[in-house]
Amino acid sequence: MKPLLGLEEAQARLLALAPQLPPETVPVEAALGRFLAEDLHAARTQPPADLSAMDGxxxxxxxxxxxLVGESRAGAPYREVLEPGQCVRISTGAIVPPGADRVLLQEDAADDAGRISATELPPPGRHIRARGFDFHAGDLLLARSTRLTPARLALALAGGHGQVTVPRRLRVAVMDSGDELSPDPADCLPHQIPASNAAMIAAMLEPLGCEVTRVGPVPDNREALAAALAQAEDADVLVTSGGASVGDHDLIKPALADWGAETAFWRVAIKPGKPLLVATRGAQVILGLPGNPVSSFVTAFLFALPLVRAAIGDLDPLPRAVAMIAGEDLPPTEKRREFLRAVVEGDSVRLAGSQDSSALSALAAADALIDRPAGSPAARAGEVVRVFLLRNG
Incomplete structure (x- = not known):
């Protein structure tokens, strides 16, 4: 049997398969959270003229x-040229008239029947926002693959763009399988458990702006799996949960082969999550996650989320680790790299509870994963450990 892949090699191989989405043009207001498909240059200069930064x-x-010869208001400028010795009342954001060289603050001015004097005279240029100090027409506002945050959305609009070009939305199908799964959590027989993995994975992916379709739960037989896979025909990415291990009823691999998919790699040296499966079917990428809920969550965090981020245009799709202090002793690790569910307390982390791969209560309490290398000795409280904060926990 081939040796297990390390985490970074498996992530790199997966990201190399990320679907290449065609671009589409959408209104700026509809592009929040999406990544630009091309550079965005300013179509106008901001500010378009010298503007007052203050009232005065x-x-x-x-x-x-x-x-005093008139007034310049925001949206209603004074249009004459000021002669030496003249002034206009001006409000914040109003155009500074030609001939004016500074703005006197309202609180530093005295008005004697239209004769304005200064109690404190500002130097030339003071309180004036010069034309183009923010950006000029033609300047690069936002580079390709920049994510549109609220502030960047405002910048795109201020730069004269009502529309932007972004990769089209990624279509993701999420499927859970297993004879033990009940679609109704309120109606489970003694041999059943509520189906929850697909809902959990979908909830992790939807904030990234994907179009997520749920399939299943699907029983463990080839015919049912074939019918379920047919529902994912048009998905860019298919994420399955369950059936990717080596048991007699783990049928995802043969069902995918029947469907025309080719295995890219299988099994990764991590705990939980060893049975991870990656396959392709043309341009479609299939990610087979383990069925235990914690294993499913951890592998979705380490693989599904980065795959989706890469597909939608993120140039830095992998989660970033931070250094924190172990708030308690941590056990040694064995042959696989371990990701312990943990709770952040200030600048330290402690274990969230049971580290069993089926323990949903501990997973729900966790807001971090402690990354423990394979073959590590026990860590003592107070030691520095590597931690992933759960952005989708």
């Missing part, structure tokens, strides 16, 4: 007093 008076030369 735009002054034209000299040390005063100045004759």
């Amino acid at each position: 008076y735009a002054l034209a030369g000299g040390e005063g007093p100045w004759t």
Whole structure:
């Protein structure tokens, strides 16, 4: 039997298979959270003219007093050229009239029947936002593969863009399988458990903007699996849960082969999550996760989420580890790299409870995974450990 793949090699091989999505143009407001498919350059200059940064008076030369000749408001500029010794009342965001060289703050001004004097004269250029200080037409606003956050969405609009080009939404099918799974959590026979993995995985993927379709739960027979796989015909990515191990009733591998899929790799040296399966069917990527819920969650975090992020345009799709302090002693590890469910407490982490791969209560309490290398000795409380914070826990 081939040796198990290490985590980083398995992740790299999976990400190399990420679907290449065609671009589509959508309104900026509909693109929140998506990644740009091309560079975005400014179509206009911001600000488009010299603007006042404060409420007060735009002054034209000299040390005063100045004759008040009008007003410049945001959206209603004063259109004449100011002569030396003249000024206009001005509001924040209003265009500074030609001839004015500074703005006198309202609180530093005295008005004597239209004659404005300064109690504190600002230097030239003060309180004026110069034309183009933010960006000029043609400047690069956002590079390709930048994620559109609320602030970047505002920048795109300010740059004169009502639409942006992004990869089309990724279509993901999520399927759980197993004779023991009941579709109704309120109606389980003694030999059944509620089907929860597909719902959990879908909830992890949907915040990334995918179009997620649920399939199943599917019983452990080839005919039922074939019918279920047919429902995922148009998915870019298929994520299965259960049936990827080596038991007599683990039928995902043969069912995928019947469907025309080719195995890319199988089994990874991690705990939980060893039976991970990756296959392809044309451009479609299939990710077979273990059926135990904790194993399913951990492998979805380490593999499914990065695969989806890579497909939708994220150039840095892998989760990032941080260093934290072990809040309690940690057991030694054996031949596989282990990911312990943990709870963050300030700058330290402690175990969330049972580390059994079926323990959903501990998983639900966890907001971190402690990354323990294979063959590690026991770690003592106070030692620095590597931790992944669960962005989708």
